[in-house]
Amino acid sequence: MGFEAKVREFYDAAAECYEHTMGDRWHHGDPDAEAAGRPFLEACERLEEGLVRDAGLRRGGWALDFGSGIGGPAFHMAKVSGARFVGVTKVGRFVAAKPA
Numbered sequence: 001m002g003f004e005a006k007v008r009e010f011y012d013a014a015a016e017c018y019e020h021t022m023g024d025r026w027h028h029g030d031p032d033a034e035a036a037g038r039p040f041l042e043a044c045e046r047l048e049e050g051l052v053r054d055a056g057l058r059r060g061g062w063a064l065d066f067g068s069g070i071g072g073p074a075f076h077m078a079k080v081s082g083a084r085f086v087g088v089t090k091v092g093r094f095v096a097a098k099p100a
């Protein structure tokens with residue numbers, strides 16, 4: 001089995017578990033927020049907002065989220081920046097499941 005097929009097989013098998021345990025954020029939170037004991041979702045949003053700042057994203061801009069999972073981070077970063085996001089993921093069945 002090739003690497004691409006292995007990645008797809010892994011996420012097809014693990015997606016439900018990720019979603020059950022981590023919701024729509026499949027990444028770590030901002031380390032300072034986590035160290036301060038902030039809730040998981042808030043720590044994730046702090047990290048995403050830092051990415052938006054560091055990338056200089058603003059209304060009218062575009063971003064590619066390569067490996068977007070089910071899209072929680074992209075939706076939040078789009079909301080806080082006003083930029084448009086295109087998400088690419090191997091977990092195809094989730095792409096259409098999130099609202100635009």
Ligand SMILES: C[S@@+](CC[C@H](N)C(=O)[O-])C[C@H]1O[C@@H](n2cnc3c(N)ncnc32)[C@H](O)[C@@H]1O
Nearest residue numbers: 007011024025026027067068069088089090091
């Ligand atoms: C750990 S998850 C992170 C998801 C999302 N960025 C987040 O933070 O919630 C990694 C994601 O990358 C996607 N991915 C991994 N390899 C990929 C590839 N070669 N092409 C497209 N998507 C890929 C997986 O399907 C999965 O959605």
